[in-house]
Amino acid sequence: MNVNEMLKAYVDGELTPQERSSVEDAAAKDPEIKSQIEWLQATSFTLRAATPQFEIKGKAETLAALKKPAPRRAAQWWMGGLTIAGTAAIAVVAVVKLQGNGTVSNSLVAMKDSIASAASPVAPATSGIASEGAKSGARPVAGLDRFDAKPIELRSSPNPVTATTQSKVASRPERATGDANQDRSSKQRQLVAPVLDETEVITVEVDDVELSENNIAEAMKKAGFSVQKPGANADTVVLVVPSDRIAEAKALLASSSRMKPLSADADLQNPPRGLGGAGGFAGGRGSNAGGKAAFGGPGGAGASTGGTKSSPALPPLGSAGFGGGKGSPTGLGSEGRAGRAAESSNQSRDTKAKTSGGVTESLGFDAPKAEKEPTRATKEIAPASTPVKSKLSSAAPKGSAPSDAKVTVKQKPSTVLDRSQVKNEKASTRDEPIPVKRKLLIIKLKAKPKASPVQSKGDQSL
Amino acid sequence: MFWNKPTLDMEEIASLHYETVYRFCVQRVGEDVGADAAQETFLTAQKVAHKFRGDSAIRTWLLGVANNECRRLARIRNVQPLMLDPEYDVASNIAVESEVVNREALRHALAKLSDEHREVVLMHEIDDLTYTEIAQVLGIPEGTVKSRLHHAFLSLKRNLDPNVQVTV
Numbered sequence: 014m015n016v017n018e019m020l021k022a023y024v025d026g027e028l029t030p031q032e033r034s035s036v037e038d039a040a041a042k043d044p045e046i047k048s049q050i051e052w053l054q055a056t057s058f059t060l061r062a063a064t065p066q067f068e069i070k071g072k073a074e075t076l077a078a079l080k081k082p083a084p085r086r087a088a089q090w091w092m093g094g095l096t097i098a099g100t101a102a103i104a105v106v107a108v109v110k111l112q113g114n115g116t117v118s119n120s121l122v123a124m125k126d127s128i129a130s131a132a133s134p135v136a137p138a139t140s141g142i143a144s145e146g147a148k149s150g151a152r153p154v155a156g157l158d159r160f161d162a163k164p165i166e167l168r169s170s171p172n173p174v175t176a177t178t179q180s181k182v183a184s185r186p187e188r189a190t191g192d193a194n195q196d197r198s199s200k201q202r203q204l205v206a207p208v209l210d211e212t213e214v215i216t217v218e219v220d221d222v223e224l225s226e227n228n229i230a231e232a233m234k235k236a237g238f239s240v241q242k243p244g245a246n247a248d249t250v251v252l253v254v255p256s257d258r259i260a261e262a263k264a265l266l267a268s269s270s271r272m273k274p275l276s277a278d279a280d281l282q283n284p285p286r287g288l289g290g291a292g293g294f295a296g297g298r299g300s301n302a303g304g305k306a307a308f309g310g311p312g313g314a315g316a317s318t319g320g321t322k323s324s325p326a327l328p329p330l331g332s333a334g335f336g337g338g339k340g341s342p343t344g345l346g347s348e349g350r351a352g353r354a355a356e357s358s359n360q361s362r363d364t365k366a367k368t369s370g371g372v373t374e375s376l377g378f379d380a381p382k383a384e385k386e387p388t389r390a391t392k393e394i395a396p397a398s399t400p401v402k403s404k405l406s407s408a409a410p411k412g413s414a415p416s417d418a419k420v421t422v423k424q425k426p427s428t429v430l431d432r433s434q435v436k437n438e439k440a441s442t443r444d445e446p447i448p449v450k451r452k453l454l455i456i457k458l459k460a461k462p463k464a465s466p467v468q469s470k471g472d473q474s475l
Numbered sequence: 476m477f478w479n480k481p482t483l484d485m486e487e488i489a490s491l492h493y494e495t496v497y498r499f500c501v502q503r504v505g506e507d508v509g510a511d512a513a514q515e516t517f518l519t520a521q522k523v524a525h526k527f528r529g530d531s532a533i534r535t536w537l538l539g540v541a542n543n544e545c546r547r548l549a550r551i552r553n554v555q556p557l558m559l560d561p562e563y564d565v566a567s568n569i570a571v572e573s574e575v576v577n578r579e580a581l582r583h584a585l586a587k588l589s590d591e592h593r594e595v596v597l598m599h600e601i602d603d604l605t606y607t608e609i610a611q612v613l614g615i616p617e618g619t620v621k622s623r624l625h626h627a628f629l630s631l632k633r634n635l636d637p638n639v640q641v642t643v
Contacts, residue, residue, distance in 0.1 A: 018622070018625050020625070021621075021624050021625045021628050022606075022621050022624075022625070025599065025606070025624075027605070027606050027621065052632065053628060056581070056628065056631065056632075057600055059577050059578065059581060060581060060596070060600040060601065061600055061601070061603075063578045063581065064600075064601050065498075065501070065502065067498075067501060067506060069493070069494050069497050070497070070506075070509070070510045071497070071509075071510030071511075071513060071514055072489075072490075072493045072494075072497070074510075074514060075489055075493060075510075075513060075514040075517050075518075076486055076489055076490065076493075078514060078517075078518060079485050079486050079489055079517055079518065079521055080486065
């Protein structure tokens with residue numbers, strides 16, 4: 014840097030001692046440099062003297078503005094990013110888990126169904142199907158809206174005669190349904206998230222699978238059930254049935270399929286005491302008869318509905334009311350029970366409930382355990398019913414009544430409630446939100462095998 | 476020094492340095508926008524206080540923020556810088572007439588300077604910043620400041636009317 018370039022710095026005092034001395038030497042020798050220094054000093058002085066002086070404004074406002082909390086823009090972006098990252102991580106984990114298991118986990122499906130059920134109370138819930146598939150190692154049912162998979166394999170048992178009970182009860186505690194006069198739709202509206210409480214697989218033997226499948230589907234649809242057919246050749250009909258209409262659904266199934274019930278899971282797990290499979294067979298015959306009686310005419314469905322509506326209010330008596338015998342511990346005959354059941358619901362449905370009650374008992378589902386004489390309905394209908402052969406002989410204890418024998422049932426003492434208890438129970442549960450329990454019925458249709466010596470022998474063992 | 480702490484009490488800083496920042500802003504964007512520029516300077520400083528590392532004085536750092544705010548406001552608003560005081564300082568011993576002439580000539584000469592040159596001139600002569608401080612405010616080397624000042628004054632001298640004598 015030459016001396017001329019250091020003149021301004023010299024005037025401003027920004028030079029080192031060496032630079033300063035060099036400039037002073039040059040100024041002493043050259044008058045032009047000296048005059049230049051004088052001009053720079055004069056200009057700088059003028060500029061400093063011309064520094065504007067003005068009133069300070071806005072200090073109070075600025076201090077007030079600084080007291081307000083500053084917007085945290087820096088925090089907003091990373092918090093948003095963290096939220097997105099967390100959501101993505103959860104989604105990735107869920108996908109990996111699903112792919113790793115090869116099927117849908119039960120919890121996710123249950124959650125999915127809960128959401129779907131909350132949106133549409135009558136929407137078919139398929140969690141049971143998926144669970145069944147996962148349990149048996151088979152793939153979920155195809156054709157269902159929410160699953161893109163193949164039909165469920167129901168032949169989980171190596172023995173085609175003995176069906177495997179595949180019942181899944183949700184962890185949700187069971188609640189009494191309380192007031193039978195309360196509208197079902199209003200009950201459903203009280204629910205936050207209805208869940209599918211139980212899955213039941215019913216295998217029936219029919220002459221014509223396709224025809225029976227169509228008949229069952231049509232009949233169920235007419236009765237207002239949610240029906241899904243997994244596929245054209247699936248031989249399976251999936252129903253989503255409210256728990257209080259299980260009996261109705263089974264009766265309708267019996268009538269529409271002209272079937273022979275091979276298995277009913279609940280009864281396979283817990284056969285009626287003292288009856289075992291024999292009671293079921295006798296009931297099976299009755300079921301056909303009851304089904305005919307109940308659904309042969311236009312009023313059939315209504316009769317069944319009336320009977321089942323009394324069931325939630327009086328769980329043990331309701332079952333007895335459907336097919337209760339004269340010899341029950343409560344001392345109520347079939348007519349009396351049905352009548353009392355109707356007291357809580359509707360008197361006009363009483364006599365029809367008796368008929369459908371026979372159906373319920375005859376199918377062997379929820380059959381009362383007390384020894385009873387056959388109901389009037391069973392007595393009357395049994396001779397007209399289609400002969401039914403049962404393959405549940407292995408489940409029947411020795412000494413049980415043959416399939417054609419009159420039904421004698423033993424009622425569970427633990428479940429018997431007198432009227433005062435029932436009233437108290439109803440009163441205690443009346444104000445609570447009543448969950449609508451739904452049951453998934455998977456109806457597996459199986460072509461009836463041709464009569465063989467082995468089959469005849471097995472039947473004779475009954 | 477309290478401003479070397481990680482967290483700065485911007486209210487206290489503003490109460491100490493508001494006048495300096497306000498003058499700095501008014502000279503660059505005028506009185507109308509100067510208050511807004513000064514307030515924006517402190518609000519911005521409050522937001523970015525975590526970036527202050529304590530390498531420079533808080534005054535220098537604030538003037539750097541203010542310089543950026545004035546540039547931003549000058550782009551979006553029609554501003555009239557107030558570089559020199561047009562009124563004569565009676566307290567001075569300089570003749571009124573010559574002083575007015577000199578100031579007016581200087582004002583015109585300053586206006587003709589480039590932004591870079593005018594910027595360093597104002598910072599050094601009006602804001603009384605050292606070369607080092609100017610370098611920190613502008614984020615440029617100190618040698619660059621020295622060079623810019625030298626050439627700025629050469630340009631200023633050329634821009635002045637040769638008939639105007641700068642009286643000392």
